[in-house]
Amino acid sequence: MRVYQPIASDLKAVDARLHRELQSRYEALVPVLRHGTQLGGKRLRPALLLLSGIAAASPKESGSPNSPAPKVTSTEVASPDVASADQPSETKLSEDHIVMATVVEMVHTATLVHDDVLDNADTRRHVATINARWNNDTSILLGDYLFAQSFYLAATLPSTLACRWVGQAAQAVCEGELRQVLGRDWLDIDEETYLDMIRGKTAELTRVSCQLGANLSGADEATVAAFGTYGNDLGIAFQIADDYLDLWGDDSEVGKTLGTDLLQGKITLPLIRLLRHDDAAIASQAYEALQAEPEKRLEKIRPLLAQSDAAEYTRQVADRYRSSAIEAIQNLPASPALQSLINIANFSVDRRF
Amino acid sequence: MRVYQPIASDLKAVDARLHRELQSRYEALVPVLRHGTQLGGKRLRPALLLLSGIAAASPKESGSPNSPAPKVTSTEVASPDVASADQPSETKLSEDHIVMATVVEMVHTATLVHDDVLDNADTRRHVATINARWNNDTSILLGDYLFAQSFYLAATLPSTLACRWVGQAAQAVCEGELRQVLGRDWLDIDEETYLDMIRGKTAELTRVSCQLGANLSGADEATVAAFGTYGNDLGIAFQIADDYLDLWGDDSEVGKTLGTDLLQGKITLPLIRLLRHDDAAIASQAYEALQAEPEKRLEKIRPLLAQSDAAEYTRQVADRYRSSAIEAIQNLPASPALQSLINIANFSVDRRF
Numbered sequence: 001m002r003v004y005q006p007i008a009s010d011l012k013a014v015d016a017r018l019h020r021e022l023q024s025r026y027e028a029l030v031p032v033l034r035h036g037t038q039l040g041g042k043r044l045r046p047a048l049l050l051l052s053g054i055a056a057a058s059p060k061e062s063g064s065p066n067s068p069a070p071k072v073t074s075t076e077v078a079s080p081d082v083a084s085a086d087q088p089s090e091t092k093l094s095e096d097h098i099v100m101a102t103v104v105e106m107v108h109t110a111t112l113v114h115d116d117v118l119d120n121a122d123t124r125r126h127v128a129t130i131n132a133r134w135n136n137d138t139s140i141l142l143g144d145y146l147f148a149q150s151f152y153l154a155a156t157l158p159s160t161l162a163c164r165w166v167g168q169a170a171q172a173v174c175e176g177e178l179r180q181v182l183g184r185d186w187l188d189i190d191e192e193t194y195l196d197m198i199r200g201k202t203a204e205l206t207r208v209s210c211q212l213g214a215n216l217s218g219a220d221e222a223t224v225a226a227f228g229t230y231g232n233d234l235g236i237a238f239q240i241a242d243d244y245l246d247l248w249g250d251d252s253e254v255g256k257t258l259g260t261d262l263l264q265g266k267i268t269l270p271l272i273r274l275l276r277h278d279d280a281a282i283a284s285q286a287y288e289a290l291q292a293e294p295e296k297r298l299e300k301i302r303p304l305l306a307q308s309d310a311a312e313y314t315r316q317v318a319d320r321y322r323s324s325a326i327e328a329i330q331n332l333p334a335s336p337a338l339q340s341l342i343n344i345a346n347f348s349v350d351r352r353f
Numbered sequence: 354m355r356v357y358q359p360i361a362s363d364l365k366a367v368d369a370r371l372h373r374e375l376q377s378r379y380e381a382l383v384p385v386l387r388h389g390t391q392l393g394g395k396r397l398r399p400a401l402l403l404l405s406g407i408a409a410a411s412p413k414e415s416g417s418p419n420s421p422a423p424k425v426t427s428t429e430v431a432s433p434d435v436a437s438a439d440q441p442s443e444t445k446l447s448e449d450h451i452v453m454a455t456v457v458e459m460v461h462t463a464t465l466v467h468d469d470v471l472d473n474a475d476t477r478r479h480v481a482t483i484n485a486r487w488n489n490d491t492s493i494l495l496g497d498y499l500f501a502q503s504f505y506l507a508a509t510l511p512s513t514l515a516c517r518w519v520g521q522a523a524q525a526v527c528e529g530e531l532r533q534v535l536g537r538d539w540l541d542i543d544e545e546t547y548l549d550m551i552r553g554k555t556a557e558l559t560r561v562s563c564q565l566g567a568n569l570s571g572a573d574e575a576t577v578a579a580f581g582t583y584g585n586d587l588g589i590a591f592q593i594a595d596d597y598l599d600l601w602g603d604d605s606e607v608g609k610t611l612g613t614d615l616l617q618g619k620i621t622l623p624l625i626r627l628l629r630h631d632d633a634a635i636a637s638q639a640y641e642a643l644q645a646e647p648e649k650r651l652e653k654i655r656p657l658l659a660q661s662d663a664a665e666y667t668r669q670v671a672d673r674y675r676s677s678a679i680e681a682i683q684n685l686p687a688s689p690a691l692q693s694l695i696n697i698a699n700f701s702v703d704r705r706f
Contacts, residue, residue: 026528028535114497118490137471137534140493144467144500145527151504152520155513163516167505174498175379181490182381 006336007050010093010101014046017102021149032134036109036142041125045108045209046101047344048234052213052227053097054337055329096157096216103150103162104209107170110146111177113139118181119264162212169208176200180266187275187290189267195236203235210234226328230341233325238348240318243268248311250352259298262290269317270310274301277308315349322349359689360403363446363454367399370455374502385487389462389495394478398461398562399454401587401697405566405580406450407690408682449510449569456503456515457562460523463499464530466492471534472617515565522561529553533619540628540643542620548589556588563587579681583694586678591701593671596621601664603705612651615643622670623663627654630661668702675702 015037022033115121116129117139123129130139147170154162176197183189189197210231214224246261247270261268271290277283282304289300305311325345332338368390375386468474469482470492476482483492500523507515529550536542542550563584567577599614600623614621624643630636635657642653658664678698685691 024528026532029528029531032531032535111497114493117493134535136489138531140467140470140496141527141531141534143493143497144464145524145531147497147500147504148520148523148527151500152517152524155508155516155520157513160508160510160513160516163508163513164505167501167508170501171498171505174494174501175377175382178382178385178491178494178498179379181494182385182487 006054006340007047010050010098011043011046013098014043014050014101014105017098018105021102021106021153032130032138032142033145035127035130035133036113036146038127039109039112039124039129043105044238044344045104045205048206048231048341049101049104049209049213050093050097051337051340051344052210052231053093053217054213055332055335055341056214056219056223056227057092057217092217094216097213099153099156100162100166100212100216101209103154103166104205104212106146106150106153107166107173108205110143110150111170111173113143113146115177118177119260121260161215165208165212169204172200172204173202176202176204183267186265186267187287189272191269191272194267194269194272198236198239199232202239203232206235206238207231223332226332229328230325230345233321233328234345234348237318237321237325237345240269240314240321241349241351243270244311244314244318245352247305262297262301263294265294270305270314271301273310273313274305274308279307282307318349322346359407359693360400363403363451364396364399366451367396367403367454367458370451371458374455374459374506375499385483385491385495386498388480388483388486389466389499391480392462392465392477392482396458397591397697398457398558401559401584401694402454402457402562402566403446403450404690404693404697405563405584406446406570407566408685408688408694409567409572409576409580410445410570445570447569450566452506452509453515453519453565453569454562456507456519457558457565459499459503459506460519460526461558463496463503464523464526466496466499468530471530472613474613514568518561518565522557525553525557526555529555529557536620539618539620540624540640542625544622544625547620547622547625551589551592552585555592556585559588559591560584576685579685582681583678583698586674586681587698587701590671590674590678590698593622593667593674594702594704596623597664597667597671598705600658615650615654616647618647623658623667624654626663626666627658627661632660635660671702675699 018037019034022037024030024033112124113130116124117131117136120131121129122132130142151163151167154166157163176199179197180186180201207228208231210227211224214227219227243261246258246268249258262271271286274286275283275290277286286301286304289304290297292300322345326342329338329341371390372387375390377383377386465477466483469477470484470489473484474482475485483495504516504520507519510516529552532550533539533554560581561584563580564577567580572580596614599611599621602611615624624639627639628636628643630639639654639657642657643650645653675698679695682691682694
């Protein structure tokens with residue numbers, strides 16, 4: 001993807017590390033582990049961590065007067081000219097950046113593998129899911145394996161900070177999803193509750209990815225917090241865009257069937273907006289449509305959505321989070337990495353897949 | 354349970370901590386989290402950690418000349434007389450012992466909650482499982498939540514050592530279970546492979562529990578390793594005794610239906626022994642019986658087991674691991690805690706439930 005260009009070689013190092021970590025001396029496990037690494041796809045979280053790491057390190061290069069906080073990095077990469085495919089090159093990233101970028105991708109993959117069981121999904125980004133190719137038991141255990149491995153890997157850094165951040169983020173993801181699964185009255189969820197749920201489900205891990213990148217580059221607290229705000233708001237914007245694409249995307253581009261949120265009884269921002277339509281008749285028809293048989297919901301809800309501002313409103317809210325994400329970092333020293341982060345924020349809302 | 358007497362108040366502190374950790378500001382999650390804490394039952398792993406902690410600290414009390422290695426403990430409990438229900442008392446344990454005892458119990462509970470999905474189990478120790486009372490989705494997410502929370506909690510200690518040990522143990526548990534699930538030719542598994550699988554599935558977490566207890570008490574490396582061997586061999590003995598009880602236990606005492614291993618196509622030591630019977634006719638009938646419909650396996654296999662030494666042999670192997678567990682620690686300075694560990698090893702093999 002064009003926006004990731006400044007860290008192309010570092011992302012390759014993350015992929016190499018991911019492959020190395022997910023080997024097993026037990027032959028039976030190898031194809032399952034290998035397949036698991038292919039499910040992540042976009043490598044968004046590693047990209048966020050690496051770009052934040054470079055962008056946060058930039059002030060030092062240009063001789064910033066701010067003295068950085070002590071960083072938790074253990075080993076700097078020796079020098080760019082000895083960098084192999086397995087090591088970061090060109091940029092000023094440390095091996096710890098690569099390790100933690102691998103960790104956040106593994107945690108994300110673990111949640112995807114379990115989500116596919118929850119959603120009974122057969123494919124993800126045109127690739128067969130673990131539950132489809134093997135079975136649910138394998139998915140549950142592979143997800144657990146990835147969680148455990150990622151926490152172990154985070155604990156190879158000298159400080160416990162990375163473990164704590166990643167542990168908290170993983171917990172927030174599960175908490176958000178548990179609330180969704182246990183939410184009996186899903187149609188009564190209001191916008192505030194919804195935003196709080198996606199903050200846990202999606203934004204915590206993007207927030208921690210950005211914070212870790214900056215922290216490992218020795219950035220001061222205020223800078224780390226700025227990257228945290230960027231990551232949080234980007235995650236929310238990204239999830240709202242996902243909600244939008246589930247209703248108005250092009251299914252061949254999105255890579256999954258449209259209306260799956262509806263099918264699974266997941267509330268999304270467009271539906272929340274529709275259910276609060278000024279015209280009580282439309283709101284009430286929407287309420288009814290969403291209580292119909294899962295397979296019939298999409299066709300029933302589409303004409304109602306067309307009579308509302310749900311699409312426009314959803315894009316507006318996504319835009320608001322995109323803007324606040326960019327605002328959080330735009331006054332930091334300019335660099336290609338910072339520009340990439342801004343591009344990602346724009347892409348997350350404007351994408352068609 | 355009588356054998357845990359020396360640490361009764363510390364186990365209460367662990368329970369209190371478990372309850373405190375598993376609270377949520379989201380009301381919907383509270384009953385699920387509360388129910389989860391009731392599934393552990395015996396609290397074996399916290400007991401092992403705490404008893405190892407006291408037993409390893411004993412030499413200091415009696416003025417041992419060995420200078421202990423630097424320990425990773427952060428805070429000592431102020432003094433026994435200020436100990437509340439939430440703090441360890443009477444013993445020389447630190448708050449970090451209580452935290453890590455809570456962590457190993459949470460990791461264990463996470464694996465149980467996921468196991469109940471894999472086994473499609475309705476009850477565990479006479480208590481309804483999460484999947485029976487709620488559903489599989491809730492079980493998957495609760496297990497993940499417990500994993501994440503336990504790793505976060507382990508990372509509140511000053512060193513990353515506890516995170517690394519717990520991460521590795523959790524990974525070994527998943528690896529062992531994955532091998533079992535992916536093992537297509539389960540009837541061809543030999544004793545060595547079987548022992549390696551239960552080492553991962555059961556013994557890694559008991560080993561790490563004992564090691565952590567000793568390490569947090571500042572024990573030297575050799576002593577930590579001795580407790581590790583004890584924990585490993587105890588875990589294997591315990592699992593083999595479980596195999597025995599699944600075939601020859603009293604189901605009202607065991608708290609689950611007999612023959613569930615057979616039903617689920619899990620190979621156990623008695624079956625491995627039976628399949629290698631000197632009388633080829635019996636071995637071949639056993640092979641056939643185990644390929645019968647799951648529900649019919651128990652009645653078909655019982656008369657064959659009666660014609661073999663499988664029961665006796667299984668007890669012998671369990672006894673061997675019980676003995677080597679005790680041997681690993683019996684020359685350490687005598688204390689009520691050490692005696693309790695020896696009692697647990699004996700109990701793990703002699704128990705009827």
